[in-house]
């Protein structure tokens with residue numbers, strides 16, 4: 287058990303215990319599950335949160351975690367609306383005002399046309415905003431939400447247990463836990479991530495496709511002042527991305543993402559620190575501040591997944607359990623928060639109208655809203671991935687003309703920016 291163990295957590299019990307009745311059971315207390323639980327606090331529903339491992343408490347002196355997310359304005363507004371934003375900001379987060387993208391050009395082109403002609407830079411000022419988004423450690427987001435839902439009287443936490451089975455009937459679902467306990471509920475929300483047990487047990491179906499690239503995330507200490515820019519350079523092997531992180535005790539931090547063939551990343555993962563720093567400086571663009579120290583690294587396979595159905599009976603999915611996308615534009619959890627918003631707004635209305643949080647009309651409306659929206663973003667990310675991982679000369683020409691034009695077409699640029707910010 288972690289230090290954050292709730293007084294209302296349930297200890298392991300035997301098979302003979304009668305089912306515990308709860309209005310809603312959320313499987314997964316990660317970023318999306320935590321957001322769903324927090325948004326439902328304004329009801330008097332009894333809520334169970336099942337989480338196999340709650341995060342360690344925040345330590346302001348500790349180095350940044352490896353896993354971070356770029357949160358857009360849509361997510362910020364949602365987290366403000368459920369009163370979790372100030373808790374997040376009280377820990378740590380790094381705003382960025384500018385976002386740049388370009389494709390690495392052959393050296394000869396750079397000599398002939400200096401100054402990255404195909405570079406497009408988006409600036410918050412163009413849409414009258416103070417920032418484009420925030421880079422935040424995933425654990426900080428999870429903890430900020432947990433601080434809201436965990437102490438609530440109507441929330442019961444089931445920690446260090448997993449779901450073994452779901453038995454559904456017309457009016458309820460029995461959730462069988464790995465400790466032998468059974469929960470009986472009107473609605474199960476599967477927010478248990480990409481390899482969702484809920485999705486499998488409820489037979490919601492899955493379409494999936496693995497990309498040829500993996501993403502290596504590298505947490506580093508750099509020279510120089512805090513940066514207000516995040517950037518991505520596309521290369522034929524995959525993008526190289528820079529995400530600024532907040533300073534800790536006067537040292538500047540960043541998260542680098544190196545997309546490449548899995549074999550290449552395996553070699554990089556095995557390198558000692560000095561060799562990896564050399565490889566980073568050889569491979570990343572000159573705009574990367576000098577890397578002083580590697581704090582952590584990890585490689586993640588990239589798989590596009592989409593649940594064929596978002597709900598069946600009284601079981602519904604949200605976040606990565608319903609969809610995973612290529613992270614090259616940092617949209618995964620932003621989509622998950624939109625799921626959480628639409629789903630919980632629907633549940634609040636269903637409770638008001640019918641008293642039933644698992645009302646099938648509410649779940650159908652959620653699926654009709656979110657499945658096409660998530661599919662659109664998935665398709666867009668696929669478009670980027672295939673367009674930029676292609677060495678055919680005409681495709682190269684078109685994408686560079688596209689990048690150059692994007693920098694000059696102000697109305698189109700504003701529209702792209704608003705979409706990326708989660709504002710349209």
Ligand SMILES: Cc1cc2nc3c(=O)[nH]c(=O)nc-3n(C[C@H](O)[C@H](O)[C@H](O)COP(=O)(O)OP(=O)(O)OC[C@H]3O[C@@H](n4cnc5c(N)ncnc54)[C@H](O)[C@@H]3O)c2cc1C
Pocket residue numbers: 313314315316317318319336337338339354355356357447448449477478479480482483501503586604605606607613615616617618619620621622
């Ligand atoms: C390299 C990389 C970079 C990314 N960068 C960004 C970014 O910049 N911006 C962005 O928006 N997104 C980004 N993403 C995507 C983002 O990380 C995911 O979309 C997000 O983590 C999904 O949150 P979730 O809560 O749905 O799932 P998860 O984060 O996977 O959380 C699931 C939770 O459920 C728990 N759990 C799992 N199974 C069970 C079970 N059986 N019983 C109980 N509990 C269970 C887990 O312990 C976990 O706490 C990135 C992804 C990758 C791989």
